[in-house]
Amino acid sequence: MKHLPKHLRPRWRYLAVGIETWPNATLDRRSFQRALWYSAGNLLGDAGSADVDLTLLSFSHGTGTGEAVVRARREHVAEARAAVACVSEVDGDPVGIHVRGISGTVRACEERYMGRAGATSTQRDVAFGDAERPAVVRADACDVRTESGYVGATTFDTE
Structure with missing residues (x-):
């Protein structure tokens, strides 16, 4: 063809x-x-x-x-x-x-x-809501693990 x-x-x-x-x-x-x-x-x-x-x-x-x-x-x-x-x-x-x-x-x-999403993420504990909670941190964004699931936060929210 x-x-x-x-x-x-x-x-x-x-x-x-x-x-x-x-x-x-x-x-x-x-x-x-x-x-x-x-x-x-x-x-x-x-x-x-x-x-x-x-x-x-x-x-x-x-x-x-x-x-x-x-x-x-x-x-x-x-x-x-x-x-x-x-x-x-x-x-x-x-x-x-x-x-x-x-x-x-x-x-x-x-x-x-492409390739900009290659930001490294780290697992660490952050202070959020008057408690230490596990979070996944990427650049200036944090995904904080709570009892009901994840909550999106910035670095200013976790200090």
Whole structure:
């Protein structure tokens, strides 16, 4: 089968997506892709989500942070950003998602916007709510373990 001429091939844009979760959340590639499709389908409808054609190209997630590269059609970047922003949970775990940037090639996307989620996290005890509590500390953010689950805090809240 012959390739399409260059002017007839679909044009793509690549979205660098930053992901934040609680430290005990476990996300995998398949569940994140399903959440993207579900979000696009709910926001744009079946025809709109087919036009945007969100595809997860790369995905990584560690203790509380992660990143992904999502492919979308060039003409539908605004709809793709909106659909990505509508993802609020993956497999019942709440997530915070933000688009770091958009690029025309995967390589440029990875070089410009990826690798920033590599911040190291440490496990230590912090003073929170008049008690010593275990926490996962990343840069200036702390996820403090309480009886009812994790609480997001800053370094000023834990002193």
